[in-house]
Amino acid sequence: MSSHSSQAFECEWNASGGLLALYLLMVMLAVITLLLLPLPSWLSVLGLLLCALHAAWVIPSHVLLCRGCSWLGLRHDQHGWSLRSREGGWQPVQLLPDSIALPLVVVLRFKLPGDWFSQGLCIPRGAMTPEQHRRLRLRLKFSRRRWAAPE
Structure with a gap:
């Protein structure tokens, strides 16, 4: 045998629509947290920028699978x-x-x-x-x- x-x-x-929805939900929760926390404005802006950069890299390459x-x-x-x-x-x-x-x-x-x-x-x-x-x-x-x- x-x-x-x-x-x-x-x-x-x-690509998975469910994975995209889950990722966007997590980014949205991170953004809301950054906006609600009593942080200095420069730190909040830095956090929001990092969230946007991470999403710009992860969504096309790991979620939508459209990069080479x-x-x-x-x-x-x-x-x-x-x-x-x-x-x-x-x-x-x-x-x-x-x-x-x-x-x-x-x-x-x-x-x-x-x-x-x-x-x-x-x-x-x-x-x-x-x-x-x-x-x-x-x-x-x-x-x-x-x-x-x-x-």
Whole structure:
């Protein structure tokens, strides 16, 4: 009997309206907090500017997935785990043990070879078909050597 973890697995996702709504809600709460706190005006303006800059970077690249550097797919084969972006194609990654696979969301924590810092990726249930999301969660939970560095 063959092991399912030895078979190649690939999935792709799209932008999620639910993730966009959640992100906008969190930014709105941060802005309201900055406006209501008794802070010096320069500090409030700095906080609002940082919120706007963060939203300008995160929404196109991580939520709407319209930048070339946005991660759009995940693959697991005999060489390990790989992520796909438009401009970089498939790139080997090392998944980290603090990745989470829950029914509503998959949070991937990973490192690219040679990078010092890890990155994170949020894949909500609405970004792919329910069957594909279930298969992704199962693959992440039960694959062998899931934390191994890419070969």
